[in-house]
Amino acid sequence: MAIENLDAVRLLDEHRHDAIILTTMSANNVHHGLPSVSKNEHLDFPMGGAMGKASSLGLGLALAQPDRKVMVVDGDGSLLMNLGSLVTVGNKAPENLYHFVFENGVYAITGGQPVPGSGDTNFAGMAREAGYASVYEIDNTEDLATSLDGILEQKGPTLICLKIVPVIENTPVQFRDRPSRTTQIAMKDLQGALAD
């Protein structure tokens, strides 16, 4: 079983309240990621570039904004590239950080090649050992819908590993649709929203 990419981001947006959501990779896709459904664009941080650094960036945001929840939506290949960040986050232990991983088993954006250890790596187990306060694994839409509020009520840092159906990109990069806002503009917007 697995959750559709679009359903997952829609649910995250529906249950966010005033949380910042930082998305990368498939979660950040203009067609089936958060930018295609978000009703709270001013609190979105669509991260382009710097593969793997969403968790670190989210940690910075969470430390800067302790009274606000920060939801990071990471890719599995991306998290593998910065696996040490689990320890960095676990060590600093921000209570307001919720780290979602879209475990689709592949590098979807670059053509669907399997990530190392695809299907065998236990991200939730690793996060628990690294010091996250709680960890979850969810593989169907219904469970995600019913458990999200409860998860976000608990203190973090929390890792939520979601089994996601991969949406594989085969369009050459130069022909892909660009987001309506560049990362720089989105960052400015978010800075403004947080300053209000």
Place this chain on the structure above:
Amino acid sequence: MQQEAVLHPASIIAELKKNKVTHVVWLPDSETNFMYQQLTEDPEVDLVPVCREGETMAIAAGLWVGGKRPVCLIQNTGIFESGDSIRGLGLDVNNPLVMLVGYRGWDRHGVARDSAARFIEHILHAWGITYYLVETDDDANRISMAMEEADRTSKPVAVLVGTEFGA
């Protein structure tokens, strides 16, 4: 929009085989995805997938010391990620490593907008790493030139794969 195919996986793989490459240590990217299928199916070259590009030079160094002939296959963004490994496990230990590099943002018609493209050649210059550009099947033999140069100089050499898509 469909681009005419100009660089085919077969020509690159033929070059790798001509040079007796045994292992491709890699992290995928869109620029070199077109080779994935054929590389995985090829019994003569072994793929070693990694989590992070900085690992590729280390694994390649181990393969080289152990008597194999590896190449790395990563994106230009991965070169930025790997700075310390290229220095320590490439340049400093005389590793004749050929790095095949997907040239994200490559644009032969003008100034590249993507900073991954704008910086890559400067970075290679700064390290004194020579590079060859491969865009079409006709260029593929530059991989052999890179291999020869890496062996002759005992230094890493880059091959930038700046291509439109092949089928």
Place this chain on the structure above:
Amino acid sequence: MIPSQQGMQLINERRGEALVVSATTALREWGSISERRDLDLDLSDCMDKAPGVGLGLAIAQPERKVLVLDHGSVLRTNLGSLVTIGNAAPSNLVHFVMEDEDHPSTDGLPIPGMDNINFRALAQDGGYARIYQFDSLEDLMFSMEEVMEGPGPTFVSLKVYHDGDIPAYPTRSMADSLKTVRESLDSTPY
């Protein structure tokens, strides 16, 4: 706790023809203990990459054992290597990690919160075939044969301390050690 140099001595006695990649504090001790320097790779630089170099060697030399003598202080900056190795699954690789109670790499200063990473669990989740932890020399001695002979990739955490000074880094360069091992393996250039 295992007196670090005695642990190394034991590995030295049991290594046979194994190739050994060592880094940081482990390299400093190993360099003065090993009796087969012709089969040792010294990672005196890029020290967090010992697992990667070990993996490459293990793939290139499947008939030979490859031992990585790693240290918690550098493994924590390259945790993804545990998944890379788990995925490549070389059966001839044994990855020793010194977990040190005196933090020699940071002049004795612990880094708050960073010194109790459960590497064993991470290696397990990353896909290693066998996981061990030893905190006494007797236990290590007793199990060494099993550790060395069983199918890998094998992860071995050693809880160590240092009695006495830690030797300096070996004088030969990293490049020299690579060259030496290449020659020992008689790896003709392709």
